[in-house]
Amino acid sequence: MPIELDDYDVSIIKSLSKDGRKSFRQVSRETGITTPTVKARFERLQNIGFIKAVVPLIDFGKVENRIPISELQIDNQTQRMKKIKRGIKILLDCDFCRGTIAGDPQVLRFANYERFFCCTSCKSEYKKKYGGRIEAIEKRHITNI
Numbered sequence: 496m497p498i499e500l501d502d503y504d505v506s507i508i509k510s511l512s513k514d515g516r517k518s519f520r521q522v523s524r525e526t527g528i529t530t531p532t533v534k535a536r537f538e539r540l541q542n543i544g545f546i547k548a549v550v551p552l553i554d555f556g557k558v559e560n561r562i563p564i565s566e567l568q569i570d571n572q573t574q575r576m577k578k579i580k581r582g583i584k585i586l587l588d589c590d591f592c593r594g595t596i597a598g599d600p601q602v603l604r605f606a607n608y609e610r611f612f613c614c615t616s617c618k619s620e621y622k623k624k625y626g627g628r629i630e631a632i633e634k635r636h637i638t639n640i
């Protein structure tokens with residue numbers, strides 16, 4: 496007999512579709528379904544083979560275009576890179592002004608995040624704009640360790 500997806504399954508799948516690595520607790524907070532139920536439903540969906548894998552979603556638009564697409568060996572159907580090779584260059588956009596970062600990026604690290612900027616003023620403007628949020632994230636990160 497087939498298993499019929501209910502609202503819980505659908506909510507959990509939708510939540511994980513945005514970020515498959517979020518914790519069951521995070522999914523629980525987003526969906527209002529208890530953490531043990533989220534865990535049980537996820538495991539069942541995995542056990543029946545409906546969730547086959549949680550895999551990284553690669554943005555090929557960020558690969559420096561000097562590399563011909565044929566060298567990347569991208570499977571046209573799945574859009575997955577068959578062979579990740581060393582030397583592939585990933586373009587960086589400034590996390591403040593969104594412009595392409597030409598030289599070495601200015602890096603801001605907090606909790607388990609890294610943010611990249613084209614210049615020191617973008618970095619300091621970002622810190623000014625999101626200071627409160629960064630502080631809250633750091634506080635949460637420390638208490639979770």
Ligand SMILES: [Zn+2]
Pocket residue numbers: 589590591592593594612613614617
């Ligand atoms: Zn910038």
